[in-house]
Amino acid sequence: MLNALFWIIRRDLIIAMRRRTNILTTLLFFIIVVSLFPLAIGPEIATLRLIAPGVVWVGALLASMLALSQLFEADYQDGSLEHIILSPQPLSLLVLGKVIAHWLITGLPLAIVSPILGLQYALSNDVLLIMIYALMLGTPILSLLGAIGAALTLGLHSGGVLLALLVLPLYIPVLIFGAGAIEATASGLGGMAHLSMLGAMLLVALIATPFATAAALRIVSD
Amino acid sequence: MPSNIFQFSSPATFYPLAGRLVPWFSVIAIILIAVGLYMSFFVAPTDYKQGEGYRIIFVHVPAAWMSMLIYLVMAGWSIVGLVFNARLSAMMAQALAPTGAMFTFVALWTGAFWGKPMWGTWWVWDARITSELILLFLYLGYIALIGSIDDRRRGDRAGAILLLVGVVNIPIIYFSVEWWNTLHQGSTIKMNAQTIMDETMLVTMLIMACGFWAYSIAVALIRVRQIILQREHHASWVREIIGDQA
Numbered sequence: 001m002l003n004a005l006f007w008i009i010r011r012d013l014i015i016a017m018r019r020r021t022n023i024l025t026t027l028l029f030f031i032i033v034v035s036l037f038p039l040a041i042g043p044e045i046a047t048l049r050l051i052a053p054g055v056v057w058v059g060a061l062l063a064s065m066l067a068l069s070q071l072f073e074a075d076y077q078d079g080s081l082e083h084i085i086l087s088p089q090p091l092s093l094l095v096l097g098k099v100i101a102h103w104l105i106t107g108l109p110l111a112i113v114s115p116i117l118g119l120q121y122a123l124s125n126d127v128l129l130i131m132i133y134a135l136m137l138g139t140p141i142l143s144l145l146g147a148i149g150a151a152l153t154l155g156l157h158s159g160g161v162l163l164a165l166l167v168l169p170l171y172i173p174v175l176i177f178g179a180g181a182i183e184a185t186a187s188g189l190g191g192m193a194h195l196s197m198l199g200a201m202l203l204v205a206l207i208a209t210p211f212a213t214a215a216a217l218r219i220v221s222d
Numbered sequence: 223m224p225s226n227i228f229q230f231s232s233p234a235t236f237y238p239l240a241g242r243l244v245p246w247f248s249v250i251a252i253i254l255i256a257v258g259l260y261m262s263f264f265v266a267p268t269d270y271k272q273g274e275g276y277r278i279i280f281v282h283v284p285a286a287w288m289s290m291l292i293y294l295v296m297a298g299w300s301i302v303g304l305v306f307n308a309r310l311s312a313m314m315a316q317a318l319a320p321t322g323a324m325f326t327f328v329a330l331w332t333g334a335f336w337g338k339p340m341w342g343t344w345w346v347w348d349a350r351i352t353s354e355l356i357l358l359f360l361y362l363g364y365i366a367l368i369g370s371i372d373d374r375r376r377g378d379r380a381g382a383i384l385l386l387v388g389v390v391n392i393p394i395i396y397f398s399v400e401w402w403n404t405l406h407q408g409s410t411i412k413m414n415a416q417t418i419m420d421e422t423m424l425v426t427m428l429i430m431a432c433g434f435w436a437y438s439i440a441v442a443l444i445r446v447r448q449i450i451l452q453r454e455h456h457a458s459w460v461r462e463i464i465g466d467q468a
Contacts, residue, residue, distance in 0.1 A: 148383070148384075148387055152367060152380045152383065152384060153367070156370055156371060157370070158370045162366055162367060162370055165359070165362065165363045165366050166363045166366075166367060166384065168359075169356045169359035169360055169363060170387070170388070172352070172356055176352075212383055212386070212387055215383055216380060216383050219376050219379045219380055219383070220376070222375070222376065
């Protein structure tokens, strides 16, 4: 069982490495969106510090959502998704593997570059650290929840816009607690309570969402 | 007359049954809502703290109840649809969705009207209001999803999964006033304790809630009859009905 999980993570990572521009476009989108706000709002440090948590998280949400369409699309087009569904391994496990690979490609880089973006917003070191923690815990939830939406809208004409409508409302709790952790640390309250909530949500999402995604994929392949 | 209640899970037997039920629920809804509105404007006493403005709760609270309840009923139909593979349950969920979205919007809108004189603001980012707004997005997302899938069978089942995922939001709305200490007040009507509310007010609110129930059932049945006709238009019994009317 675990072999199948590792196999599909490895397979998706190899495919992603062969098409590296896809990884970079998501990351660049995130960097550009976050860099637009100081230009639009003005470079006052007090204002930037105030809006930084929200801007970083909204940027992460949008970047993660845009990357979702790549999650199953290629496999669906070339027919390998059918084979994955027909394989004797549990589909929810394979889905989990695909989501983990997708997060390693799209979510993890966001968390890694976020401190550099935080410096643009004049955040202090301990706030930067909490921001990495929050993104590390939060972005996998985004990938897990988003996978359900990606599976439901697979192959539809209006897929992209519809996906946003389905997935963004589900992202709101992650946004609230993720940005809350950064903000609470910045105001001296400590972000551990928010991080614990994010951790709890991640555990629930890890257990529950692969089944929903697997069920949605089965509908598509019927 | 079918001898077994499960025979009503067939659109052909449910269609006439729904047609017979619609007038009853419509009449009940009109009477209860008329009585409820009369009581809420003229019978219920003026609140000692909030004056006359509080009267909007007679619409606000029942609408908010219905917004959550209809979502749960839709999720229930989704489970039935996924487990028994019954077409009619997906049609029922689809028929309820616009009504649920409407009540969610009414709850938010009347809340804004109440919030302006009482809190001094149309909108606050409070836990209950935000989660109710998410509920509105979930309803709209469901309607958009089933609307954009051409294959009916796939649309039914995809909608069912989306509804079941979104059901997490309902307990969050319900318990939000207990879990978070934000602006929206706690519930006055409790199951396990003495209600701290004037009896006339309580009765009025319950009459309005029952009226909204009857309205929802009537509208959903009317809508499900249209959906049945649209989807089963190839069946001979539908041809006969359409032929009669044409």
